[in-house]
Every structure is written in structure tokens, then in C-alpha cells.
Amino acid sequence: MASTMLSLASVSPSSSISIHDTHKGKIKLGSLERSNLFLKTEPVGRVSMVAAVNTSRFDGVTMAPPDPILGVSEAFKASTNEKKLNLGVGAYRTEELQPYVLTVVKKAENLMLQRGENKEYLPIEGLAAFNQATAELLFGADNPVIKEQRVATVQGLSGTGSLRLAAAFIERYFPGAKALISSPTWGNHKNIFNDAGVPWSEYRYYDPKTVGLDFEGMIADIKAAPEGSFVLLHGCAHNPTGIDPTPDQWEKIADVIQEKNHIPFFDVAYQGFASGSLDADAASVRLFAARGMELLVAQSYSKNLGLYAERIGAINVVLTSSDTAVRVKSQLKRLARPMYSNPPIHGAKIVANIVGDPTLFSEWKAEMEMMAGRIKNVRQKLFDSLCAKDKSGKDWSFILKQIGMFSFTGLNKTQTENMTNKWHVFMTKDGRISLAGLNLAKCEYLSDAIIDSYHNVS
Numbered sequence: 001m002a003s004t005m006l007s008l009a010s011v012s013p014s015s016s017i018s019i020h021d022t023h024k025g026k027i028k029l030g031s032l033e034r035s036n037l038f039l040k041t042e043p044v045g046r047v048s049m050v051a052a053v054n055t056s057r058f059d060g061v062t063m064a065p066p067d068p069i070l071g072v073s074e075a076f077k078a079s080t081n082e083k084k085l086n087l088g089v090g091a092y093r094t095e096e097l098q099p100y101v102l103t104v105v106k107k108a109e110n111l112m113l114q115r116g117e118n119k120e121y122l123p124i125e126g127l128a129a130f131n132q133a134t135a136e137l138l139f140g141a142d143n144p145v146i147k148e149q150r151v152a153t154v155q156g157l158s159g160t161g162s163l164r165l166a167a168a169f170i171e172r173y174f175p176g177a178k179a180l181i182s183s184p185t186w187g188n189h190k191n192i193f194n195d196a197g198v199p200w201s202e203y204r205y206y207d208p209k210t211v212g213l214d215f216e217g218m219i220a221d222i223k224a225a226p227e228g229s230f231v232l233l234h235g236c237a238h239n240p241t242g243i244d245p246t247p248d249q250w251e252k253i254a255d256v257i258q259e260k261n262h263i264p265f266f267d268v269a270y271q272g273f274a275s276g277s278l279d280a281d282a283a284s285v286r287l288f289a290a291r292g293m294e295l296l297v298a299q300s301y302s303k304n305l306g307l308y309a310e311r312i313g314a315i316n317v318v319l320t321s322s323d324t325a326v327r328v329k330s331q332l333k334r335l336a337r338p339m340y341s342n343p344p345i346h347g348a349k350i351v352a353n354i355v356g357d358p359t360l361f362s363e364w365k366a367e368m369e370m371m372a373g374r375i376k377n378v379r380q381k382l383f384d385s386l387c388a389k390d391k392s393g394k395d396w397s398f399i400l401k402q403i404g405m406f407s408f409t410g411l412n413k414t415q416t417e418n419m420t421n422k423w424h425v426f427m428t429k430d431g432r433i434s435l436a437g438l439n440l441a442k443c444e445y446l447s448d449a450i451i452d453s454y455h456n457v458s
């Protein structure tokens, strides 16, 4: 390389300096942060100096922490241990622990292919046949709220997107109103309200002493909240605890919400998947609707139809008149348009085709019962093997009292770390396990891990 005189006067002290020789590549001279100085040997042997400013306008962007739930799957994938078990994410697995596409979904998709259905844009509010089907599944086709057209239904981007759209609506039309969320709750609820600019606080829900519902605490906190708050309730199969109020407790929750002029906001992510019955799992929502209350309900078809990645769900707002429903719907559409314009068609057609066809509909119900049944079997086996192996006299019956995909083990953070580090059981740090990721064959192994973590780790 030809020798040359370099002036570094214009280079800031926080720059990285390197010489680039076209034959030898880049030679680093210094490690200074902000800009690179290159010496380039040109074909004629001349050397030119190029200062390439390397400053990023995005330097201030810090690294985001991994998602507490989806991060568990990443850690699971990275593990090479053959005993590893992924009980983190709430996604249904077969007894062979493989992902499952419902047979009825494949049939509906085949029908769509045969019919040569197109992929034109949907209207902002989504597929009309889907919106009708989803509201009817939720409330029951004969429900007065449906008959009197008092529900504003808009197809959303699954449960999350529907919750987010509703949160944006709350922020716009009820500025300053608070969302009340259970402690604990599905981790994304806080993110959703934070990003939508809706202030939130928690109401007591889980009682670590009983690994059950802190009903008194829940009622007291809902009572103490500012009048007109939005009370987020899990319609069934509470995530992460698996602990649901009894029908009698639901009545009392409705009483206090009515008393305080609060607005119930249901998150229904597991209809039909908790008990195996679509109607039984919608009982809480229907109880509130039967009282003539105005309420919001976000729905998801991720779990009950296994349509996780199709992003299909809906937001329903029950109102006191059809006239208000029309106006509310128009404003939900107004919020959706600049966010994502219109929702995806594929999952909407699958749901509409299945619910609209009596044969497919009953096949779906049978498959849902099968999935819920497999989870119940695993729950029972886990309980049985914990009781058989643990001689300490600890009461494990809370496991059987919980419902749905999840079980809250009551294990603390250090104990869950032992579950992962020693036993290769990947789970969230709050002590939640997804029973959908467990099979009968692994129940004994999991019991050993739980017993060891519970008794030997403080």
C-alpha cells in the first residue's frame, strides 16, 4: 500500500478507524465508536480517504427483554437434553407431543380449495358470516342481545388483536378510565393496556395459601376501584391459574360490578376448550348479558380450533340498543382501519364454514371434547402420581380443582428454575405449567421434578 499522510483532525474521538486495502481487506486501527475512516487503494495506486459516518439514529434503542412466555419455547429449542419437556406455551399437543391440526379444519380448508374461493380484501369489520357465527357461539343464537341486534361485532387479529382494539376504543371514548386486571393474569394484558394508554391496576385473585381463588380479596378490590372502571375477567379457564369462580361467585362478581357501574370486559380465549362444552364455557358471559349489562368480550379461535397462526378472533360489545351498537361498531372500524386496515380471510372462512355446516360443527365439538378430555386425563394422572410419590402429606387436590390448559403449581421462581435447570422442564417463572404440552407417559417424571423442586428448593 502506498504511504500516505493522514489527517485525523476531523475524526471524532469516538470513532473506529480502519484502513481498507483492496487486496488485503480491512485492517482495523482503532476502536472508536462513531465513524469509520477508510483508506482505499485505487487501481492507479492512489490512496483516498473516505470517512463513512456510522452513526445510527437508532443508537438509543435498547435491547428488549425476551417475552416471558415465548422466550420459554426458545430456551426449550436450544436445549439438547433428551428428557426436555416444554410446558411453557399454551398450545395443544397430541399424546405424542406433536402439534395438532384439527381434522375438521382440514375438511373446511379442502372445501375452500374446491370452491376456488378468492383472497379479496375483507371489509374493515371482517367476514360477515364469521361475525354472525362468532357472536352466536358466544351468546347463543336465541339470546336477546343477538335477536335485538345489540352486539357490535368486529373480527379481530385473534384474541390479542381484539383485546388491543377494545383497549384503543376505551382509551378514545373513556379517557382516564381504569382497567382492572386480575393478579396474576396472562402476561400480555398489561402490555396491551400499557400500549393503548389505558391505566390499569390489579385486583386480588390468587390465594397462595390455598392455591385457590381469593374471592373476598377480589370482591373488595373491585368494590374499591373508581366507579366506571373496566373489569377484565377471564370467561373460563383463567390463565395462568386455571382457577375459575363458581357460578355462585360469578353472580356475586356481577352484583358488585353492577353496583359500582363498572363495565365488564371478558377475555374468552378458551371457549369449549376448558370443559369440552361451548355453552358451559360461555356461561359467565351469558350470565352478565342476561342482566342487561353492557359489556365487552374478546374472543380467540387459537386454542379451541387450533388456529393459532391464522390470527382469528373477534371483539363484541354488548349495548343497550341496536342504535348504539351500530355507532360503536362504526368507531371500532375507524380505529381498525389505520392499524391494520382489514383482517385476514382464511381463518374467518374456516370458522364460518365449520359453524355454518351442521356436520362439520358437530365434528368440531367432538374434536374439542377429545382435546379437553386428553388434558383432563393428564391432569388426573399428574395428580395421582404426585399423591403416590409424595409421602409428605401435602394436599395436591388443587390440581384437580383447576380447569383448562394450565395448572398453577404454586412453585416459586427459584423452584421453577430448579425445574428447568435440573429437570429440563421448561415453564414460566410464575409456576404455571401447560398441561397441553404433557402426555401420560411423562406424568411420573414431571411429578418427580415437582416434588424435588417443592421440597428441596426453598
Ligand SMILES: Cc1ncc(COP(=O)(O)O)c(C=O)c1O
Pocket: 090, 157, 158, 159, 160, 161, 186, 234, 239, 267, 269, 299, 300, 301, 302, 308, 313
Ligand atoms: C387469557 C388469554 N387471552 C388471550 C390470549 C390470546 O391468544 P391469541 O392472540 O393467540 O388468540 C391468550 C393466549 O394464550 C390467553 O391465554
